[in-house]
Amino acid sequence: MDYATIMVHLDASKQLHQRLHLAVQLALAYRAKLVGLLALGRPDPRTIRDLVDDDRYLASCNAWHRRVSEAAHRAFEGATGVAPIRTEWRAPEWGTAHTVQVDAHLADLVVLGQPEPSRELSLLDDHFVEAVILHCGRPVLIVPYAGWFPSIGTRVVVAWNGSREAARAIRDALPILSRADSVDIIQYLQPDVADDPWRSPAKHAVSWLAEHGVRANLEEVMLDAGDDPGELLLSRAADKNSDLIVMGAYGHARVRELVLGGVTRTLLQSMTVPVFMSH
Secondary structure: OOOOEEEEEEOOOOOHHHHHHHHHHHHHHHOOEEEEEEOOEOOOHHHHHOOOOHHHHHHHHHHHHHHHHHHHHHHHHHHHOOOOOOEEEEOOOOOOHHHHHHHHHHOOEEEEEOOOOOOOOOEOOOOHHHHHHHHOOOOEEEEOOOOOOOOOOOEEEEEOOOOHHHHHHHHHOHHHHOOOOEEEEEEEEOOOOOOOOOOOOHHHHHHHHHHOOOOEEEEEEEOOOOOOHHHHHHHHHHHOOOOEEEEEOOEEEEOOEEEEOHHHHHHHHHOOOOEEEEO
């Protein structure tokens, strides 16, 4: 299995060029089609109703949308113009998280950016990335807003807890894992916690990958009281000079709230390297 189509989300963020760079590298590696999808969010109708001069506000939003769309399109063409890959530009009017979720079904891998703390140049929902991860049904590569990453997938750390999401993640990441120079599977064990019969041991992941020609090193770490496995995972990835973390994304929608698992939340907030997530 390879990635035939890769979709990269484009917006008004400064990190746009880093995201495009990695998306192009992946498209080249897998000879995949690259789809650039513009989604900037839309003005909140409730806010507009409360404004005295709502027409002027909408005109300003439309002008901003045109400027950002043109800039993003130029960036997409600049990043892909000389690359021997097939491309497609998609710019639906006022694209939202729902737009990305729906269009993601046309792709094998979706590339998103970690939200910047300020988010001044966005009308997207605060939980845009989380919503796409949990609802798009495709693996998602999230690129940190800080730092420069020339490539990914050379030295990979896989977070394993034996769950369905973890098993899905290594299956979805297999094209990357198959090309990696090193793969380290890390499982954090909690003392005095009964084994969940639905979760498989980390050696299952090692054996499954071996059947696909991937040699993985296994590291099992017993947690101490108060340890944050998400922070430990980031620290271990830094120690190993890893350029990618692969993990299952844990969470669910409750009424109008997205509830994320602890490690998923930590990684989305504090990632220092790109993270590949599957739900």
